[in-house]
Each structure stands twice: as C-alpha cells, then as structure tokens.
Amino acid sequence: MDYEATKKLLAEHGQEQLLQYYDELDEGQKKTLLSEIERIDFSVIERASSDAGRARGVITPADAVTAEDIDKNRAEYEKLGIDCIKAGKVAAVLLAGGQGTRLGSDAPKGTFNIGIDRKLSIFGCQMNTIKEVAAKAGYAFHLFVMTSRLNDDATKKFFAENDYFGYPADRIHFFIQGVSPACSHDKKVFLEEKYRPVLTPNGNGGWYSSLVEAGYKDILKRDGVEWLNVYSVDNVLQKICDPVFVGATLKSGCACSGKVVKKAAPEEKVGVLCKEDGAPTIVEYYELSDEMRNARDAGGELTYRWGVILNYLFSVKKLDSIDLRDLPYHLADKKVPHIENGVKVEPQSPNGYKYETLVVDMIKLMGSCLAVEVVREREFAPVKNRTGVDSVDSARELLKLNGVEL
Ligand code: UTP
Numbered sequence: 001m002d003y004e005a006t007k008k009l010l011a012e013h014g015q016e017q018l019l020q021y022y023d024e025l026d027e028g029q030k031k032t033l034l035s036e037i038e039r040i041d042f043s044v045i046e047r048a049s050s051d052a053g054r055a056r057g058v059i060t061p062a063d064a065v066t067a068e069d070i071d072k073n074r075a076e077y078e079k080l081g082i083d084c085i086k087a088g089k090v091a092a093v094l095l096a097g098g099q100g101t102r103l104g105s106d107a108p109k110g111t112f113n114i115g116i117d118r119k120l121s122i123f124g125c126q127m128n129t130i131k132e133v134a135a136k137a138g139y140a141f142h143l144f145v146m147t148s149r150l151n152d153d154a155t156k157k158f159f160a161e162n163d164y165f166g167y168p169a170d171r172i173h174f175f176i177q178g179v180s181p182a183c184s185h186d187k188k189v190f191l192e193e194k195y196r197p198v199l200t201p202n203g204n205g206g207w208y209s210s211l212v213e214a215g216y217k218d219i220l221k222r223d224g225v226e227w228l229n230v231y232s233v234d235n236v237l238q239k240i241c242d243p244v245f246v247g248a249t250l251k252s253g254c255a256c257s258g259k260v261v262k263k264a265a266p267e268e269k270v271g272v273l274c275k276e277d278g279a280p281t282i283v284e285y286y287e288l289s290d291e292m293r294n295a296r297d298a299g300g301e302l303t304y305r306w307g308v309i310l311n312y313l314f315s316v317k318k319l320d321s322i323d324l325r326d327l328p329y330h331l332a333d334k335k336v337p338h339i340e341n342g343v344k345v346e347p348q349s350p351n352g353y354k355y356e357t358l359v360v361d362m363i364k365l366m367g368s369c370l371a372v373e374v375v376r377e378r379e380f381a382p383v384k385n386r387t388g389v390d391s392v393d394s395a396r397e398l399l400k401l402n403g404v405e406l
Pocket of ligand 1: 095096097098099100101102146177201203231232233234310384
C-alpha cells in the first residue's frame with residue numbers, strides 16, 4: 001500500500017497519528033511503516049469494545065469427574081489413551097507466545113532455570129514428561145510450539161542448543177502466533193518507533209488458526225491426528241498427553257476436555273469451569289461476583305470450585321467445524337512503552353490496551369467439555385511471579401515434593 005492509500009485507510013479508522021513522523025523517516029523506514037500498518041487489523045479495536053460490553057448468559061456450576069472417579073477406572077482409561085497415542089491420533093501444542101511480564105525477564109519463559117544445583121529449564125521439565133509418555137506408548141507424538149514474533153528466535157535457539165531435550169527434532173514444529181495493535185486508553189494505536197506501530201502477541205486464543213496458517217494441517221491430516229492437547233508453558237508439573245486424561249475424554253464422547261483442580265480458596269486467581277445457559281464455559285476469576293466466589297454447597301465445598309490449569313484436549317474434527325472468528329476480544333490494561341512527542345516513554349503504570357483472544361473462550365464454541373479433576377500437588381505448579389504466590393519459589397517446592405531433583 002502506498003502513502004496515499006495508507007493515509008486514506010488511517011483516516012477511515014481515526015488512526016492518522018501513525019503517520020505523524022513520516023516526513024522525518026528515511027526511505028527504508030517509510031517502507032517499513034507502510035507495510036506494518038498494512039498488517040494491522042483495525043476491526044479488532046472496534047470489535048473489542050463491543051465484545052467488552054457483551055452480557056453473559058446465566059452462569060451455573062458445572063460438574064467434574066473427580067480424581068476419585070478417575071482412579072476407579074484408571075486402568076481402562078490409561079489403556080484407551082495409550083492405544084490412541086500409539087496410533088498417532090494425539091499431538092501436543094505448547095502455548096509459549098506469552099510475554100511473561102510478571103516474571104520480569106525478556107527471555108522466553110520456558111528458558112527460565114527452575115533448577116537450583118543443576119540446570120533445569122521449564123521447557124526441559126515439560127519435555128521430560130513428554131518423553132515419558134512417548135516411551136510408554138512407543139510413539140514420539142508431534143509437538144507444535146507456538147511462539148510470538150518477540151520470542152521465536154530465542155525459543156528455537158534454546159531448543160536447538162539443548163539438542164531438543166533428547167526428543168526427535170523432526171517431531172517438534174514451531175509456529176508464530178498473530179499480533180494485534182496496542183492502543184492508548186482513547187484507542188489510538190501506539191508507535192514503538194517513529195516507523196513502527198506497537199504490535200503485540202494477540203493472546204493464546206489464536207493457536208489453532210495460527211497452526212493452520214503455518215501449514216501444519218498437512219501433518220495432522222497425513223498422520224491422522226484427531227486430538228490436540230494444548231498446554232501452557234508456565235506450569236512445571238504439567239502432564240502432557242496424559243494417557244488417562246486422553247482415555248477419559250474418549251470414553252466421555254465430549255468434543256473437548258480440561259484438567260481442573262479444586263480451588264484452594266475463593267479468591268484464587270484461576271478461571272472456573274461453569275455452565276453458561278447450560279453450555280460449558282470458563283468464567284475468569286474477575287468475572288465471578290463475590291457471592292458466587294464464596295458460595296458453598298451443602299457439603300461445605302465451594303459451589304464454583306473447578307479451577308482450570310490450561311491443559312485441554314480438543315477434537316480436531318470439532319475445531320474444523322467451528323468459526324474461530326467468533327472468539328471475543330479482551331482488553332488487557334498494560335504498560336505499553338511508546339513514542340510520545342518524538343521521544344520514547346516507559347510508563348510506570350498501565351497506559352493502554354492490548355487486545356487478546358483467549359483459549360478459555362474456545363470451550364464454549366466446542367459445545368461439550370469434560371472436566372477432569374487432577375490432584376493439585378501433582379499437576380499444578382504455576383510459575384507466574386518471581387516470588388510469593390504462583391512463583392518460582394512455590395513451583396520449586398512442588399517439584400521437590402514430586403521427587404524432582406533440583
Ligand atoms: P498468561 O496469561 O500467564 O500470560 O499466559 P503471559 O504473557 O505468559 O504472562 P504475563 O501475564 O505477561 O505475566 C498463559 C499461557 O498462554 C501463553 C503463555 O505463554 C502461557 O503459556 N500465551 C499467552 C501465548 O501463547 N500467547 C499470548 O499472547 C499470551
């Protein structure tokens with residue numbers, strides 16, 4: 001798109017500020033700016049505002065298969081799961097495109113050393129569980145790793161330097177997630193340089209569209225992959241392609257499933273699996289009213305107790321039948337460094353919005369979801385912060401509790 005066409009486009013969306021330094025730029029920078037602007041989907045900004053105001057349906061509690069129920073049928077589920085993995089029908093998808101701002105490091109979160117006396121990265125930790133399952137099934141299932149344009153090079157380099165953690169390199173496939181613009185509170189897209197708008201990772205809800213866009217549908221088709229186990233990078237006890245989980249999902253006939261833990265306390269900051277107008281959905285912790293957050297059933301348990309841990313199994317067939325463009329956009333209030341009056345500003349408090357779609361919103365589109373309780377101490381050690389709650393410290397304690405040498 002040339003300068004005149006870009007100017008017209010920006011005028012249509014009220015974003016003319018993006019060209020305010022154009023005359024100061026050299027030819028290369030002018031080209032970069034015009035092509036970066038061309039990549040921006042301005043409709044996201046408009047859509048996000050209407051999505052934010054959307055009313056939710058009637059929220060009611062959802063049931064889960066308890067860890068006790070799972071134990072009763074463990075052998076049967078495990079066999080079903082192993083057979084499915086062995087037949088190549090399951091692949092894993094690692095969501096590693098986040099910026100990990102709370103951890104406070106520019107490096108990809110998965111490269112963080114969780115070891116104490118030895119080196120053990122978060123990626124390494126998770127790859128160990130992948131290798132265990134692959135060995136048990138006698139089949140090295142595919143692993144798709146979603147990165148962002150901010151951490152793609154560093155992530156690939158780390159995998160290569162670590163010799164792919166002893167997993168066959170040709171079974172690991174990287175792809176970059178999409179971007180969305182970051183805006184001021186009055187919805188004007190920021191510039192990070194005079195010749196470059198701020199484009200940030202567009203949330204973890206775009207994983208399937210980005211995987212397909214990267215051309216990996218061919219691998220899914222070629223190898224008959226029917227299920228995708230999506231998991232987050234920031235849980236060092238994450239069990240990946242867990243055969244029991246796979247087996248329980250297959251047996252249920254549901255189009256997707258999610259691992260859940262009993263919330264530790266009403267105020268714990270995890271999304272809760274619920275029903276919305278009778279259909280499965282996830283309600284974020286900040287969306288629950290105080291009354292719902294604290295409600296207890298006759299047995300004294302939290303009524304809304306099933307916290308999700310970002311470990312889901314999705315049916316590929318169902319994914320292909322739904323329109324992922326229906327995912328709502330969320331506004332995240334963040335600190336966004338940008339150019340103001342010609343100089344770089346590093347804000348100390350949130351000054352703008354990033355736009356994200358979320359994997360949790362896919363559950364509703366999938367139509368049916370089996371919630372499977374797992375034992376928190378064995379499977380949920382989130383690394384969000386450096387210290388305190390859900391931190392490097394708490395995750396290390398939980399790893400030790402599970403016999404992992406650090
Ligand atoms: P979080 O919601 O914890 O976000 O991600 P984050 O960016 O990693 O961390 P903070 O909030 O900045 O501290 C949950 C999972 O979703 C992935 C993350 O990598 C993590 O596995 N994610 C998040 C993406 O893959 N892409 C995104 O755009 C956002």
